[in-house]
Amino acid sequence: MPDLKQELQVLADRRSAESSADFDTVLTTAAARRRRRTAGWSAVAAVVVAAAVVGAVVPWDRAENVAENPPSHPTGMTITPATARPGQIVALTFPEATPRGIAFQLAKPTEPDKVLYYLTSDWGDPVGHTPQWSRDAGWVDVGISGPGPDRVVVPEIAADGTYLLCTANAAEQVCGLLTVEG
Known part of the structure; x- marks a missing residue:
């Protein structure tokens, strides 16, 4: 004072x-x-x-x-077919020893942090599990490794365009580009 x-x-x-x-x-x-x-x-x-x-x-x-100059993204995932219709199932293959979960995320390549859809795969077993999608995150915590294929469904409401499809719960994220036309 x-x-x-x-x-x-x-x-x-x-x-x-x-x-x-x-x-x-x-x-x-x-x-x-x-x-x-x-x-x-x-x-x-x-x-x-x-x-x-x-x-x-x-x-x-x-x-x-x-x-x-598109932004670079993690690569390593092959999507077959690379161009799909809404509602179509696509196969995802990976390098030989790629540990991952059953969850994937779909976003625009220009905004990879803004996830539009979450996809869950068939767990690599097309008979036992059905691929699904949602706007909300949430899935069973299952670990998978190996080359795949894991199958996911393109959301029926996905607009035409190019999307970045990435693993959603893997220690090391791998991605690929998917074009939706429909």
Whole structure:
């Protein structure tokens, strides 16, 4: 508290000295203080405007660059057929020793973290298990390894386009591109 009292006293003394000076000095001091405040706010406003301009330009630039330079994704999964209709079952094969679960995720290649659909495979057993899909995550925790094939169904409501199909619960994610036309 003594420091605060001292700072307040210094401030009070400075204001007292300013007010006892002649009127021109008071006006000059006030004008200088106003210029400093205005310059500070002008700098802040310039930064905000620059950020807004960059934010408005970058998404358009990024959208154009995605078509020219698509983002890289983990690879290793082969999808057969690579082009499928909604509701069709596709086979997934993997490098020889690929441990994974029965869950897969479907997303746009430009937004791989935004999962559109979750798929569960037939566990590598087309007779015993039926491939399914959902918009929500949730599946039995089953471990599979080997080359496959694991079969998944393309969601009946999937729009035409190219999708990134990846393992959803594997220690090392593997992916492939699937085109939906239908």
